[in-house]
Amino acid sequence: MSTAAAATASAVTTSTLATGKSQDRNLTSLVFLGALWFSLFFGVVVLFALIVDTAISGADRFDKELFTQYTQSFDPERAEALAATGRDPKDLSAAYTGFKSGIVGSVILMITTALMAIPLGVAAAVYLEEFSSKTSRFSRIVEVNLQNLAAVPAVIYGMLAASLMAAVGAERGIAIGGAVALSLLILPVVIITTREALRSVPDEIRQGSLALGATVWQTTWRQTLPSAVPGIATGTILGLSRAIGEAAPLVMIGFGAINFAPELPYITSKIEAFPLEIYDAAQSSREIVRQAASAGIIVLLAMILGMNALAIIIRNKFQRSW
Amino acid sequence: MTALTQPSPPSGAGSAPVLTARPRRGEAVIKAALVTAAGASVLVTAGILFAVLEPAIEFFRRVPAGEFFTADTDSSYAVFPLIMGTGMTTVIALMVAVPIGLGAAMYLSEYASKRARKWLKPTVELLAGVPSVVYGFFAVFFVIPVVLQDWLGLEISAYNPLGGGLVLGVMIIPTVASLSEDALSAVPLALRQGSLAMGANRMQTTLRVVFPAALSGIAAAVVLGVSRAVGETMIVLMACGSIKNTSLDPGEGHETMTGTIARTALGESPVESTEYKYLFAVALLLFVITFVMNMISIAIVRRFRQAY
Numbered sequence: 227m228s229t230a231a232a233a234t235a236s237a238v239t240t241s242t243l244a245t246g247k248s249q250d251r252n253l254t255s256l257v258f259l260g261a262l263w264f265s266l267f268f269g270v271v272v273l274f275a276l277i278v279d280t281a282i283s284g285a286d287r288f289d290k291e292l293f294t295q296y297t298q299s300f301d302p303e304r305a306e307a308l309a310a311t312g313r314d315p316k317d318l319s320a321a322y323t324g325f326k327s328g329i330v331g332s333v334i335l336m337i338t339t340a341l342m343a344i345p346l347g348v349a350a351a352v353y354l355e356e357f358s359s360k361t362s363r364f365s366r367i368v369e370v371n372l373q374n375l376a377a378v379p380a381v382i383y384g385m386l387a388a389s390l391m392a393a394v395g396a397e398r399g400i401a402i403g404g405a406v407a408l409s410l411l412i413l414p415v416v417i418i419t420t421r422e423a424l425r426s427v428p429d430e431i432r433q434g435s436l437a438l439g440a441t442v443w444q445t446t447w448r449q450t451l452p453s454a455v456p457g458i459a460t461g462t463i464l465g466l467s468r469a470i471g472e473a474a475p476l477v478m479i480g481f482g483a484i485n486f487a488p489e490l491p492y493i494t495s496k497i498e499a500f501p502l503e504i505y506d507a508a509q510s511s512r513e514i515v516r517q518a519a520s521a522g523i524i525v526l527l528a529m530i531l532g533m534n535a536l537a538i539i540i541r542n543k544f545q546r547s548w
Numbered sequence: 549m550t551a552l553t554q555p556s557p558p559s560g561a562g563s564a565p566v567l568t569a570r571p572r573r574g575e576a577v578i579k580a581a582l583v584t585a586a587g588a589s590v591l592v593t594a595g596i597l598f599a600v601l602e603p604a605i606e607f608f609r610r611v612p613a614g615e616f617f618t619a620d621t622d623s624s625y626a627v628f629p630l631i632m633g634t635g636m637t638t639v640i641a642l643m644v645a646v647p648i649g650l651g652a653a654m655y656l657s658e659y660a661s662k663r664a665r666k667w668l669k670p671t672v673e674l675l676a677g678v679p680s681v682v683y684g685f686f687a688v689f690f691v692i693p694v695v696l697q698d699w700l701g702l703e704i705s706a707y708n709p710l711g712g713g714l715v716l717g718v719m720i721i722p723t724v725a726s727l728s729e730d731a732l733s734a735v736p737l738a739l740r741q742g743s744l745a746m747g748a749n750r751m752q753t754t755l756r757v758v759f760p761a762a763l764s765g766i767a768a769a770v771v772l773g774v775s776r777a778v779g780e781t782m783i784v785l786m787a788c789g790s791i792k793n794t795s796l797d798p799g800e801g802h803e804t805m806t807g808t809i810a811r812t813a814l815g816e817s818p819v820e821s822t823e824y825k826y827l828f829a830v831a832l833l834l835f836v837i838t839f840v841m842n843m844i845s846i847a848i849v850r851r852f853r854q855a856y
Contacts, residue, residue: 255751262659265651266668269675272718276678276686283689349585357582364586370846371590377772377842379779381809382596382835385828389599392819410592417589443575464677471679474781474806477813501681505782508685516689523682530677538670 277527284520292521295324297503323518325525327484328503331401332470334492335499338405339412339469344462346409347416348451354417355424356446376414383411384478391479398480402493407475412465419461423454456544460537467533471526473501482506500526600835603828610822616829621792625826627833629792633802637713637784638777640798644717645773649724650766656725657732658754669726676722684786687715692787704799705789712787713798716777724773731765732758764852768845775841779834781806805834 250259350368358365387407388398396403427450435445476499488495504526507519608616611625619628652672656665692711696702704710735758743753759766789801790811803811809827817823 250750252749255749258751258755259659262651262655265648266655266672268648269652269718269721270671273675273678276682276690279690279694280682280686346585346588349582350589353579353582353586357579358586368586368589371593373846374839374842375589375592377775377779377838377845378596379781379806379834379838381779381781381806382600382831384813385831386592386596386599389602390595413589413592441572441575443572443578467677471677471681473679473681474785474810477781477810480813482814501679501782504685505681505786508681508688508786519685523685526679527682530679534674534677 287521327498328500331497332500343409351420384475408469415465423457463537604832607825633804640713641717653728680782687787707789710798727769731762771845775838
């Protein structure tokens, strides 16, 4: 009886609250509902306009050179082909702009960032969720601090990383500096999503493990963390997809204008980042370079949407509901 | 909803009794490592303060504070024109993000079924995933020349806070929407039932009962939106122009705080120069502004959360 009542109670949500339908059908209500629909789909419409407009202006540049050439590379064959179509000769020197250094650089940055941010973030979250008491002064300070860090402007993270690199005497513009900036930037995201994933693991699992004599750490390592992996993976992929599109902190680190492939070891090599390369191309006075920027944007968006889709797939496929 | 009807169970093993018979050294080490990781986030904040404060102090040693806190656009270190630019972009962004974010939140929380919400929420949040460089490009090559100049026929310059602010607003819609939705759906169901029982329809319930009850949470969402807008760099760098300007016309180019920071860093000024130190003074101000905003947001949420 009581379970049936509980089931009914939990089935009641705002959307299923019984209302007289006729009451919701007057003019003002319908206008209001229309306005809500508008705000709901406004973003999608803007995003659609953005993608269509950019794809059209970059349509000529969806070729393999976009991935295999460096910015403003010159290729005699391509230049000749362009000259034959009667293009401005000034365009010729930039006829073949591609984003190889940016794409390679961003992949290196991503991997380095993941290697730094994920262990640190997960460890911090594990401590806050599984070890510390919620009311202790330390965890309260950390909590407020995390909320604050999550809203610190991205440029400022770049400044912090720049001064860290300067303090250890590293060169400006090297991969590790950018990775430090991006790791610090996504650290709050990783910690917050990991905590949520850990929180959704039911307490019975922990209690069962503890009752069998496992320590808190054994419980965390063998029971709680494995159960929370899908949630953690989703959150960190979303964090990384934010990091891959960031340009502002990398500006502060001194990234930019690298027209060669990075050398081993990659982390101390000077590299370029994809979004920053797009920014440079967008500032160009040459139409043909801006076209490449448009095509580059579509590639960048595809990478980010791909990461988001991966995150959603992981969540839907592996997340258990208890 | 469930969080309200039943108290959430205590989470975390920390609350469970620990009955280990003998101490395990390895685990002490692990625990120490975990504490260090958690403490690292506090170090990051300290690091930011130090990294920004030191050069900023150096700047004020070289340049009198009066030359920094001035609206005189001839002074190369004036900060008020930058604050003007940032303020203007932020206000325009909020004029887009607050109504639209709130509308989306109201639909998701009050009208959408559970299944619809599962699909609609990610579409709103998709906007947060688009890189700011892409938004900046969109502002410069589509919103300003096509929408504002061609379609609406406005006489505005090629780079201006109007276009930048509108696009910035689109970018922060998800921030406002998702926090407002949390606030709206935290309002107890009984309030809605009461209102509906009195004969109010759904719109009246949403606007006159649920909205006022969630106002503190919505205020926190808006404040966080402000701090996002103030700190955003690439859009304003690309779209708002580079002229120090104190006019109130959003159609003219205005340099902003973050725009100055990025432009100086991209430029050729040597790291030890006063121009370069200047960007840290601006960054310090920016950090203080966003910090205060976040604290206000946290305080609002904390203060009014226990209302139900």
